[in-house]
Amino acid sequence: MMKVLVTVKEVAEVEEDFVLDGTRIDDRFLEYDLNEWDDYAIETAVQLAEAGDDVEVVSATIGPERCEETIRMALAKGVDRGIRVWDDTLASVDLLDVNAKTEIFNAIIAEEEPDLILTGVQAHDDSFGATGVSVADAAGYEWAAVVNALDLDADAGVAHVRRELEGGVEELTDVELPAVLTIQTGINEPRYASLRGIRMAQRKEIAQQTLDDLGLDEGAVESQITLTDMYEPESESDVELFEGDADAAAASLASVLREKGVGAQ
Amino acid sequence: MSDVLAVVDHRRGQLRDISFELISAGADLAADLGGSLHVAVISGDVEKFATELDREGVDTVYTVAHGEEFNHDVYVQAIEALFDELAPTAILMPNSVNGLDYAPAVANRLSLPLVTDAIGISYNETLSVAREMYGSKVETTVDVATEPFAVTIRGAEWPQAKGNGSAPVEPFEVSIDESAVRSTVTGFEEVGGGDVDITDADILVSVGRGIEDEENIELIEELAAALGATLSSSRPIVDNGWLPKNRQVGQSGKVVTPDIYLAVGISGAVQHVAGMKGSDTIIAINTDPNAPIFDIADYGIVGDLFDVVPVLIDEFSS
Ligand SMILES: Cc1cc2nc3c(=O)[nH]c(=O)nc-3n(C[C@H](O)[C@H](O)[C@H](O)COP(=O)(O)OP(=O)(O)OC[C@H]3O[C@@H](n4cnc5c(N)ncnc54)[C@H](O)[C@@H]3O)c2cc1C
Numbered sequence: 001m002m003k004v005l006v007t008v009k010e011v012a013e014v015e016e017d018f019v020l021d022g023t024r025i026d027d028r029f030l031e032y033d034l035n036e037w038d039d040y041a042i043e044t045a046v047q048l049a050e051a052g053d054d055v056e057v058v059s060a061t062i063g064p065e066r067c068e069e070t071i072r073m074a075l076a077k078g079v080d081r082g083i084r085v086w087d088d089t090l091a092s093v094d095l096l097d098v099n100a101k102t103e104i105f106n107a108i109i110a111e112e113e114p115d116l117i118l119t120g121v122q123a124h125d126d127s128f129g130a131t132g133v134s135v136a137d138a139a140g141y142e143w144a145a146v147v148n149a150l151d152l153d154a155d156a157g158v159a160h161v162r163r164e165l166e167g168g169v170e171e172l173t174d175v176e177l178p179a180v181l182t183i184q185t186g187i188n189e190p191r192y193a194s195l196r197g198i199r200m201a202q203r204k205e206i207a208q209q210t211l212d213d214l215g216l217d218e219g220a221v222e223s224q225i226t227l228t229d230m231y232e233p234e235s236e237s238d239v240e241l242f243e244g245d246a247d248a249a250a251a252s253l254a255s256v257l258r259e260k261g262v263g264a265q
Numbered sequence: 266m267s268d269v270l271a272v273v274d275h276r277r278g279q280l281r282d283i284s285f286e287l288i289s290a291g292a293d294l295a296a297d298l299g300g301s302l303h304v305a306v307i308s309g310d311v312e313k314f315a316t317e318l319d320r321e322g323v324d325t326v327y328t329v330a331h332g333e334e335f336n337h338d339v340y341v342q343a344i345e346a347l348f349d350e351l352a353p354t355a356i357l358m359p360n361s362v363n364g365l366d367y368a369p370a371v372a373n374r375l376s377l378p379l380v381t382d383a384i385g386i387s388y389n390e391t392l393s394v395a396r397e398m399y400g401s402k403v404e405t406t407v408d409v410a411t412e413p414f415a416v417t418i419r420g421a422e423w424p425q426a427k428g429n430g431s432a433p434v435e436p437f438e439v440s441i442d443e444s445a446v447r448s449t450v451t452g453f454e455e456v457g458g459g460d461v462d463i464t465d466a467d468i469l470v471s472v473g474r475g476i477e478d479e480e481n482i483e484l485i486e487e488l489a490a491a492l493g494a495t496l497s498s499s500r501p502i503v504d505n506g507w508l509p510k511n512r513q514v515g516q517s518g519k520v521v522t523p524d525i526y527l528a529v530g531i532s533g534a535v536q537h538v539a540g541m542k543g544s545d546t547i548i549a550i551n552t553d554p555n556a557p558i559f560d561i562a563d564y565g566i567v568g569d570l571f572d573v574v575p576v577l578i579d580e581f582s583s
Contacts, residue, residue, distance in 0.1 A: 014399045016553045023405070095407070098369060098379050121365070126398055128381050129360070134369035137341070142447040145337075145366035164517050165276065165362045168457040168510070176447040182365070186504035224378040224414075229406035233397070237560040239549075246572035253548065253573075254580035256564055260525060260546065262468060262492050263581045 037120025475530020533558025
């Protein structure tokens with residue numbers, strides 16, 4: 001029996017036109033979706049479950065009730081059950097920092113004792129890119145960050161992975177289990193949930209947990225990091241925009257390209 | 266104490282550029298804190314590295330000789346020992362792929378608050394870090410209430426430290442607990458080879474997720490053909506298997522410097538920009554006027570690629 005824990009996050013994407021409100025962006029301008037990287041982590045876990053005899057896949061998320069829809073999508077893709085951590089204390093925290101997330105996931109790990117933990121490399125919204133490795137260290141697991149290939153040898157207790165470095169170089173690494181792997185996009189092709197999967201997901205459990213349930217107090221999520229300002233980046237750009245409808249704009253661009261010798265043959 | 270410990274990055278025998286950026290960022294922060302800048306280099310040919318690292322602003326270079334290549338378990342133990350010895354206020358680390366692999370563990374091990382991917386650092390009684398959110402659409406300031414703290418910096422945001430320093434080199438002995446080293450690097454592989462070399466092209470037409478469907482790639486291929494250009498792409502196109510890896514521009518793909526780079530339906534994420542910002546002329550076609558690609562573009566069209574591209578093809582086919 002092997003247990004795989006996948007951490008998932010529902011992330012906000014900002015719409016084309018938005019207005020800042022202090023250190024927040026109003027919900028009106030946000031679209032919520034499953035974090036892109038987590039989609040690949042889920043697929044990795046589900047493929048392990050399909051290839052193995054007795055593999056349970058559990059997903060864990062920190063987030064308000066709104067996230068249930070996103071968690072259900074993970075369940076519909078083949079995750080067996082979900083855990084969602086939320087309470088009033090968490091709702092009142094402005095910026096949940098890496099340490100706070102680590103405390104929460106570590107408590108879940110102590111309870112679940114998974115053999116393998118998969119996270120995304122980063123969340124698209126706050127892009128800290130730190131949760132997986134921090135959690136590994138806290139839980140006493142080995143780890144590898146930015147993994148784009150995985151060959152798991154559970155019997156030998158080792159994961160053969162590739163870490164995607166900069167500049168088209170990959171590092172081949174053997175990681176002892178239990179381990180946390182932060183999964184990079186492109187490692188596989190995430191599936192779409194089937195209708196059957198969506199139906200089955202309705203009957204799967206999403207356990208709700210509070211900090212108290214996890215044996216944590218408020219101090220565990222008290223952040224030393226506060227968001228004090230949010231602003232639109234000052235554009236240093238002197239971009240020349242071609243105005244008008246598509247025909248006019250394309251024609252202007254074409255003449256600039258011709259000036260630069262494009263199409264001259 | 267009010268010192269800064271900056272940990273540099275190297276791979277396969279070479280210091281990476283971000284090492285010298287860490288020195289610049291570290292020297293500024295050390296000046297604000299009124300302390301010294303200690304630079305640490307761990308594993309590899311540390312003596313050679315130490316000579317190269319002795320640039321303006323560096324007070325001491327600490328070398329930890331242990332193995333050739335990066336191993337996060339070794340790094341974490343070495344930094345832990347250096348931290349105990351030097352008691353710095355700040356640990357600066359790179360937000361590189363290897364930085365992602367050890368910095369969070371260092372922060373956890375030492376119970377330090379961690380701010381990653383900094384694009385600006387200032388210290389005035391407390392630490393303030395500038396960083397981006399929501400795919401570079403907004404910038405934020407985060408304040409860190411306690412000291413010491415750990416920060417990782419984004420590449421190419423600080424200048425590379427220059428000049429020659431006169432920093433003493435201190436070999437630093439760490440007895441690495443090998444039983445806690447539970448991962449082993451077995452090799453490296455170059456990927457993204459093949460018949461096309463996008464780094465050779467004078468004109469690149471680059472396609473991004475705005476293209477929506479695999480079958481639409483054809484439209485951009487037509488555009489590239491009409492312009493006499495080579496086709497490249499952002500990462501999601503390669504992740505989806507719509508184009509081979511050798512077409513990918515960016516941090517984990519190729520760094521290109523063509524005369525003209527035409528980005529079609531690409532938002533301009535930092536990891537993409539890292540691979541093409543050196544292009545002579547950058548042109549963007551994107552529906553979103555706030556897309557970060559327009560910040561670095563010379564020319565642009567705020568519009569739908571499906572309207573603009575066919576007209577452009579016509580212009581160059583007749
Ligand atoms: C460790 C790491 C390494 C990475 N390495 C790379 C790398 O090497 N290269 C890389 O590219 N990325 C890399 N990334 C990913 C990067 O963060 C972004 O996710 C990626 O660059 C986004 O690609 P995109 O711009 O095509 O897609 P998106 O960000 O989704 O942007 C699509 C754009 O298309 C526009 N659009 C939509 N429809 C239309 C239309 N009809 N007409 C015109 N415009 C339209 C949208 O407004 C949007 O701006 C890396 C990430 C990590 C964490």
